[in-house]
Amino acid sequence: MKEFHIVSTGVSLITNAQRKNVIESDIKIADENKWKLLLENPQTIEKLKDFIRQNPRQSCAELNTLLRVIEGKNYDNIEVYLFGTNTNSNELARRAIESYLKEIGIKLYNPYEVSGYFFEAQFDEEYAKDEFKKGIVELLDRLISIANKKLNEGYYVYFNPTGGLKAHVITCALAGFLLNCDIYYMNEEFNELFFFLNYFICQRGKR
Numbered sequence: 001m002k003e004f005h006i007v008s009t010g011v012s013l014i015t016n017a018q019r020k021n022v023i024e025s026d027i028k029i030a031d032e033n034k035w036k037l038l039l040e041n042p043q044t045i046e047k048l049k050d051f052i053r054q055n056p057r058q059s060c061a062e063l064n065t066l067l068r069v070i071e072g073k074n075y076d077n078i079e080v081y082l083f084g085t086n087t088n089s090n091e092l093a094r095r096a097i098e099s100y101l102k103e104i105g106i107k108l109y110n111p112y113e114v115s116g117y118f119f120e121a122q123f124d125e126e127y128a129k130d131e132f133k134k135g136i137v138e139l140l141d142r143l144i145s146i147a148n149k150k151l152n153e154g155y156y157v158y159f160n161p162t163g164g165l166k167a168h169v170i171t172c173a174l175a176g177f178l179l180n181c182d183i184y185y186m187n188e189e190f191n192e193l194f195f196f197l198n199y200f201i202c203q204r205g206k207r
Contacts, residue, residue: 002077004109004155005066006143008172009084010163013048013060013093022051035088039095048096049103062097062163065186068193069158070106079155081109081146083139083172084164109146136167143175151179159183 011029018025023044027034038044052059057067062082070078080101084090098108147157159176161169162185173196176183183196 002153002155003070003073003079003158004147004150005069005078005080005158005160006147006172006175007062007066007080007082007160008162008164008168009062009082009090009094009097010060010165011089011093012062012163013052013096014089016059017048017051020051022047029087029089032088035092039088039092044092045096045099048092049099052096052100056100060093060097060163061186062160063100065160065162065184065193068186069160069184075105079107079109079150083143083168085168086135090164136171139168140171140175143172144178147175147179147181151181157181160185162186 014023014029017023018027023038024034027038029035052063057064066080082094082098084094101108143159147159150157157179159172159181161172161176161183163169164172173183173185175181176196184193185196186193
């Protein structure tokens with residue numbers, strides 16, 4: 001069966017690469033100007049891709065979960081949709097992840113950016129707050145719309161809320177629950193995937 005994976009993308013790739021000194025380790029995630037310079041440098045993407053290739057699962061939380069779920073499956077039947085915040089650091093992470101997924105034969109649905117507060121806060125803090133709240137509502141509508149479209153096309157739809165801001169993680173999981181789709185997640189403290197839909201169905205059956 002064809003699969004469609006909706007993946008909330010954070011910056012664990014960036015922070016992991018910083019810890020290994022693959023990219024500059026002293027840049028704070030909220031420093032939009034410095035991340036913009038790195039984003040505009042093609043060598044940065046290549047460095048991150050090389051970092052991913054060395055150990056894809058250890059490179060970032062999103063790939064760790066996604067690659068576990070699709071392991072051994074035919075990649076021709078798998079499509080991935082990444083969404084993340086409208087920040088330079090998140091876009092840098094997503095571009096590197098997208099490039100790696102294409103390299104291994106995974107098809108990608110057009111990515112989507114949600115207000116991440118930090119980018120907008122450079123201009124006006126109140127505007128940033130309003131955009132962030134509006135972005136969450138738009139994100140939920142968009143995820144439900146895309147998932148419904150793929151369900152009608154015969155895909156088995158998964159939601160992966162492992163990475164990203166907490167509000168986006170919650171929104172991603174909520175969309176999955178509303179559509180009765182499988183949701184998988186892995187906390188960094190554990191080395192095991194959790195499939196929430198299957199778990200809740202089983203628990204309801206026991207009552």
